[in-house]
Amino acid sequence: MPGPDKRCTEDEVVAELSSGMTIGIGGWGSRRKPMSLIRAILRSDLTDLTIVSYGGPDVGLLCRSGKARKVISGFVSLDSIPLEPHYQAARQNGSIQAAEWDEGMLLLGLQAAAWRVPFLPTRAGLGSDVMKNMADLRTVTSPYATVLPGQNDGGEFEELLAVPALELDAALVHQNAADVSGNSVWLGEDPFMDDLFVRAAQRSYVSTERILPTTELAGLGDIAHLKISRMDVTGVIEAPHGAHFTECLPDYSRDEAFQKRYAATAKSDEAWDEFRAEFLDIDEAGYQAKVKELQV
Amino acid sequence: MSDVSTPTPSSTAVTRADICAVAIAEAFRGDGERLCNPIGNLPLIGGRLAAATFEPYLALTDGFYTLMDPQSPDEVPPIALPEAERVAQRTVAHWNPYREMFGLLWQGKRHVMMGATQIDQYGNQNIAAIGDWTQPRRQLLGFRGAPGNTINHTTSYWVPNHSPRVFVPAVDVVCGIGYDRAHALGPIASRFHEVRRVVSNLAVFDFEARDAEGVPTMRLRSLHPGVTLEEVLEATGCDVVIPDDLGESRGPTDQELAQINRLDPRGLRLNEVPEP
Numbered sequence: 425m426p427g428p429d430k431r432c433t434e435d436e437v438v439a440e441l442s443s444g445m446t447i448g449i450g451g452w453g454s455r456r457k458p459m460s461l462i463r464a465i466l467r468s469d470l471t472d473l474t475i476v477s478y479g480g481p482d483v484g485l486l487c488r489s490g491k492a493r494k495v496i497s498g499f500v501s502l503d504s505i506p507l508e509p510h511y512q513a514a515r516q517n518g519s520i521q522a523a524e525w526d527e528g529m530l531l532l533g534l535q536a537a538a539w540r541v542p543f544l545p546t547r548a549g550l551g552s553d554v555m556k557n558m559a560d561l562r563t564v565t566s567p568y569a570t571v572l573p574g575q576n577d578g579g580e581f582e583e584l585l586a587v588p589a590l591e592l593d594a595a596l597v598h599q600n601a602a603d604v605s606g607n608s609v610w611l612g613e614d615p616f617m618d619d620l621f622v623r624a625a626q627r628s629y630v631s632t633e634r635i636l637p638t639t640e641l642a643g644l645g646d647i648a649h650l651k652i653s654r655m656d657v658t659g660v661i662e663a664p665h666g667a668h669f670t671e672c673l674p675d676y677s678r679d680e681a682f683q684k685r686y687a688a689t690a691k692s693d694e695a696w697d698e699f700r701a702e703f704l705d706i707d708e709a710g711y712q713a714k715v716k717e718l719q720v
Numbered sequence: 721m722s723d724v725s726t727p728t729p730s731s732t733a734v735t736r737a738d739i740c741a742v743a744i745a746e747a748f749r750g751d752g753e754r755l756c757n758p759i760g761n762l763p764l765i766g767g768r769l770a771a772a773t774f775e776p777y778l779a780l781t782d783g784f785y786t787l788m789d790p791q792s793p794d795e796v797p798p799i800a801l802p803e804a805e806r807v808a809q810r811t812v813a814h815w816n817p818y819r820e821m822f823g824l825l826w827q828g829k830r831h832v833m834m835g836a837t838q839i840d841q842y843g844n845q846n847i848a849a850i851g852d853w854t855q856p857r858r859q860l861l862g863f864r865g866a867p868g869n870t871i872n873h874t875t876s877y878w879v880p881n882h883s884p885r886v887f888v889p890a891v892d893v894v895c896g897i898g899y900d901r902a903h904a905l906g907p908i909a910s911r912f913h914e915v916r917r918v919v920s921n922l923a924v925f926d927f928e929a930r931d932a933e934g935v936p937t938m939r940l941r942s943l944h945p946g947v948t949l950e951e952v953l954e955a956t957g958c959d960v961v962i963p964d965d966l967g968e969s970r971g972p973t974d975q976e977l978a979q980i981n982r983l984d985p986r987g988l989r990l991n992e993v994p995e996p
Binding site for chain 1: 818819849853859893906
């Protein structure tokens with residue numbers, strides 16, 4: 425039987441969120457970010473958010489707009505511009521709290537939440553300043569002895585980093601296609617961690633380039649691309665070009681010119697105010713129209 | 721496999737950048753069937769040079785989501801290709817999205833060469849921030865994958881701008897862990913840790929010296945041709961052991977030089993390491 429119709433708008437999603445929530449954002453750097461949902465958050469009165477992300481302009485915008493209180497990330501980068509300038513500024517002026525984890529740790533934290541276990545063990549992070557600076561991280565001692573090859577001493581109980589589950593109040597991801605109930609298809613070459621984000625969250629929202637009948641999803645790629653099930657989805661938002669200005673392959677590449685323009689807004693308050701008035705203090709349709717004008 | 725000590729050097733003009741490419745390639749010698757994962761232009765040239773010459777079974781990344789097996793040395797793709805060309809010239813052998821890369825590196829069959837904003841005599845590396853991490857004077861890349869890389873598999877570093885600001889007595893933030901940190905973790909936790917080589921625009925370093933407690937520490941391995949020991953010592957702000965038999969970094973063979981020029985037809989390596 426067809427699943428329920430979960431179509432909604434960006435603003436309806438934001439109405440279901442509240443200040444202080446922990447929100448996970450899919451994609452990777454400046455790739456396949458649910459930017460139309462981020463823009464809706466920027467227009468809202470939400471505040472004090474904890475953001476979990478392989479961060480790109482999503483994190484930069486939320487920091488610059490005073491929406492983020494804390495950012496838990498594996499990195500924050502615009503890819504073609506290695507340092508996200510607004511995140512960099514927020515770190516340097518101390519306006520946010522940061523938890524900077526090893527990239528792989530973030531995957532494990534999301535996986536732990538998705539599997540409903542309190543932590544997952546890893547060697548990644550041991551001995552580094554991740555442990556020193558993120559003082560809430562703990563280690564765990566293996567109950568099984570590790571015996572080194574060639575040794576016959578009964579072994580030792582290895583100490584590993586216990587990556588805590590990243591339990592999310594909400595997850596926001598962008599997919600190339602979905603049906604009305606949230607079965608979703610990623611295209612391109614990397615699913616990123618979107619499927620883990622939606623499973624790690626109480627409520628998950630998929631924005632998508634196009635909403636299609638369920639019968640058409642499997643034909644878009646092979647079945648390995650049907651990575652998100654409607655069971656893990658709360659709402660579906662049809663958002664063509666919704667990942668702009670990040671890339672959403674194969675539908676579109678990153679808008680490098682626009683990204684440069686965005687990055688340059690870190691230079692002064694005036695530059696930011698101007699960008700904000702022109703592109704962010706308007707609704708999504710207005711934004712997309714503006715962007716189209718620029719591309720002519 | 722031991723170093724080939726005296727390959728016939730090319731008689732053609734060789735640049736400092738070519739020397740660096742060969743020194744980087746040498747860092748991957750003996751790796752066999754392992755993922756060669758250099759990051760940055762000159763590391764990519766060097767890693768691909770190794771694959772196209774003396775280390776043919778290395779696995780290579782396309783820089784994104786696949787591992788590629790070029791079917792002959794001349795099919796090892798040049799660096800910095802336009803996107804369509806990059807995709808056209810890769811022979812995809814394996815799908816390797818980010819989550820699989822973590823799986824691969826936690827398993828250990830990988831040798832990464834990363835950059836380092838700061839590095840110390842034990843091979844601790846910083847790419848995260850300058851100053852106190854809590855509110856840094858300058859926020860950099862964050863930890864990225866450096867902690868997980870260094871404790872799980874072989875790591876080398878590339879420093880294009882050798883100076884006392886890079887080679888420091890103690891890094892501000894330990895991202896990639898060095899031998900002192902590994903030693904403190906003990907033999908079980910650190911059993912996969914290896915910092916093999918640091919290649920700079922002036923010289924090559926390894927960690928084949930030992931401090932008073934037996935912990936591996938940075939040793940000068942070779943000077944690039946035309947570089948003096950004094951020059952390196954002046955540019956190095958951390959302790960470094962100078963061996964009695966200090967050698968010179970070798971130049972490329974004719975075959976290697978041809979591959980370097982093919983892998984970097986636009987000469988991007990010269991932007992990174994200009995001629996002195």
